[in-house]
Amino acid sequence: MKILDTINALQNWRKSIAHDKSVGIVPTMGALHDGHRSLIARCRRENDICVVSIFVNPTQFNDPNDLATYPVTFEEDRAICEAEGVDAIFMPQYGDLYPDDYRYRVSEDRESCLLCGAHRPGHFDGVLSVVMKLFNLAQPRRAYFGEKDWQQLQLVKGMVDAFFMPVSVVACPTVRETDDLALSSRNRRLTSDHRKKAARFPHLLSTDASAAEVARLLKTDGFEVDYVEDFRGRRCAAIHCGGVRLIDNLPAPKTEDR
């Protein structure tokens, strides 16, 4: 497994791959968990070559504290990638990916302002911009994203279509703990008590109650609620639990479809 820690290293590695080989990419911010493993496994099955990028992208963090406390576990990440048969890890520094210091960006002006976008100004500009850079560098045939970040998935798909990027975006189902909490790198930051309590989140989200009622019940349980909203057949929500932001989404109850 190659560790590619510069743009040059990635570009040289990419050039060494024959034109008839398919490359798949799994873009991550590290702190890999079984959700990432499922993306990697699928990427491996569907492509000749699998590259995982690990980059905690500062431009998508609106909250400096969230960035500062984002878990970094490189040695474990490397071991997971090795075990999963990844061909290369791309792990650049900020200055490598942003030679322009983020003067240039990609943005979307409608759906990026809803849901998480309404609570995290600029978040999706950062996501779209870094994903575009990674796609242009790795030139993958397929890219793998988890449905847990549903809004991100829709916006990345929209960007690829709008700019005619030659890559297929593959959506992969959310992986959950046995108590149904969606896997997330941020779950590591939950105390044991908050971790137990967090299972109420997917539980309440999956009821037939209205979005407003679910929000009310989450607040009653002591969560800080950013939003619970039904959008395009999906019930999406973001809450804070012991200072840790958690998001999730499920098919919306039929009567709640917008």
Next chain:
Amino acid sequence: MKILDTINALQNWRKSIAHDKSVGIVPTMGALHDGHRSLIARCRRENDICVVSIFVNPTQFNDPNDLATYPVTFEEDRAICEAEGVDAIFMPQYGDLYPDDYRYRVSEDRESCLLCGAHRPGHFDGVLSVVMKLFNLAQPRRAYFGEKDWQQLQLVKGMVDAFFMPVSVVACPTVRETDDLALSSRNRRLTSDHRKKAARFPHLLSTDASAAEVARLLKTDGFEVDYVEDFRGRRCAAIHCGGVRLIDNLPAPKTEDR
């Protein structure tokens, strides 16, 4: 010579080209003149395949009247391309290039706000967005731009670097009339009197006077002046002559360098 008037036609044509052949693109808004011919000739010399795009891109027009009066001369354009040995013309419609109706865009937040950007809000967002679409569709090894649109050239180069796009941007010298007026599609809209008068623009721009003095002299000559500014060793200017906007640039006099 192929006429590709849909995304599918362009993509199928692009797929039919062998991996070891180089494609060059000359992005244009039509109304081709000898400036474009010089870009096309160079593109032909340096690449196996030459594609010219013709698309009057509405997202880069801040002035609806400028868009409405922009010259369209497709039959002449086709004849020029044929004579120059162009392999394909790509001429999409708005809905083809903007399936998202411009929800997604590329922007630059510093130099795009200066010079022409200060007078044409949103202009460079439109330019960068359409150029990115064209590059992703045509997948050229090289792309040819005239130095007449100097700020555009710098911003396109910056975008290519910031997003690691696998294309070389080739700058080509401004082509001028015998009286030194820079060739421009908009020159066709000048009346004969204004056309004669317009030669004062490159003449005054090339003197050793300060930028402010040049602006004063242009106003004295009856031009409406958007700006005359020295920026990064270049003297750039935009004026209106009989309702037609003209731009030009030359190396700045040494003492005027910022």
